[in-house]
Amino acid sequence: MLDKRAQILLKTLVEHYINDGQPVGSRTLSQCSGLDLSPATIRNVMSDLEALGFITSPHTSAGRIPTQRGYRFFVDTLLTVQPMHSQEIQRLKHELRSPDPQELISSAAGMLSELTQFAGLVMIPKRKRIAFKHLEFLPLSEKRILVIIVTTDGNVQNRIILTEKPYSASELVQATNFFNQHYTGFTFEQAQQKLHEELKQMQSDMTRLMAAALDASGKALDEDKDNVVISGERNLLQVDDLSTNVTSLRKLFEIFERRTSLMQLLDNSQRAEGIQIFIGGESGYLPLDECSMVTAPYEADGQVVGTLGVIGPTRMAYERVIPIVDITAKLLSNALSNT
Known part of the structure; x- marks a missing residue:
């Protein structure tokens, strides 16, 4: 679509605008592009780029700025990605050392925010990836039973279930042993399916108790987690391109609060391979044309389990943010696979 000359001028313009936030004029392009072109030729190329929708002229300046399409x-x-500094990589490795998956995810979100000075976010693996390690029934009163749920990711939850009939202590021990013998290592969904298939082979009273325990387990796992960990949202208040648009910034923070749109966006990114970049309104989920998101999937034991990323201004240093997101995803994958 663009010849080499137009590409060089557009690249120079975008890089200068990202660096200082000021509209770029023909004189700057003449001095910095490395092209031996007259001012008139540069102005003609700029006019062509503007007609194609790659750049636009703010009303208050003779210079140009990039559009979303640009x-x-x-x-x-045109982007030339800059490798991360070795000190930053070593620091990331140091921070992403923990036997606790939840702590690893929180650390990853914090490091994404700290290294970019934007908002870092990590989608927590879906519940279906988590399996039962141990479950125990303890009597509280005639029809109130405490269920202790331990999952393979180290999560422990206590939930009280109310039953239609009283269970003796020996019956609860029997139910505990039965569950741990038949359901240890199963995910929540697999346990539900297995229970459904074995209904006719199990005593009805125990069936109801197991169903109540699985229902309590599902609610416990849902309540225990936010779907996404976000760190550094307040960094965006310091970004000039965003802080001057109070109404739109409020909408962005509402999305951080509700998180539903973020989850949809991260979930979609999880199905793609490698780095995904959403600029302005491209995603359909972010409310700001001045806002972009860079994401990458991360793995555990060879399977993609979530997505992490950075939300910042459209005028971000993509050449620096992209490797930060990419390497953080790889290091988090390695850390989770070794827990």
């Missing part, structure tokens, strides 16, 4: 072409075609 950023997209820059990121897809």
Whole structure:
């Protein structure tokens, strides 16, 4: 679509605008592009780029700034990614050392925010990845039973279930032994399916008790987790491109609060391979044209289990943010696989 000369000028313009936030004029492009072109030729190329929708002229300046389409072409075609500094990589490795998966996820979100000075977020693995390690029934009163749920990720939950009939202590021991013998290592969904298939082979009273325990387990696992960990949202208040738009910034923080749209976006990113970049309104989920998101999936034991990323201004240093997101995803994958 663009010849080499137009690509070089567009790349120069985008890089300068990202660096200082000021509209870029023909004189700057003439000095910094490395092209031996007259001011008139540069102005003609700029007019062509503007007609194609890659750049636009703010009303208050003779210079140009990139549009969403210009950023997209820059990121897809012209960007030169800068490798992370070795000190930053070593620091990431140091922070992502923990036997606790939840602590690893929180650390990853915090490091994404700290290294980019934007908002870092990590989608927590879905419940279906978590399996039962141990379950125990303890009597509280005639029809109130405490269920202790331990999952393979180290999570422990206590839930009280109310039963239609009283259970003796020996019956609860029998139920505990039965569950741990037949359901240890099963995910929540697998346990439900197995229970459904074996209904006719089990005593009805025990069936009801198991069903109540699985229902309590599902609610416990849902309540125990936020779907996504977010760190550094307040960094966005310091970004000039965002902080001046109070109404839109409020909408963005509402999304951080509700998190539903973020989850949909991260879930979609999880199905893709490698780095995904959403610029402005491309995603359909972010409320700001001035806002972009860079994401990457992460794994545990060879399976993709979630997505992490950074939300910041459209005018971000993509060449620096992309490797930070990419390497954080790889290091988190390695850490989770070794827990």
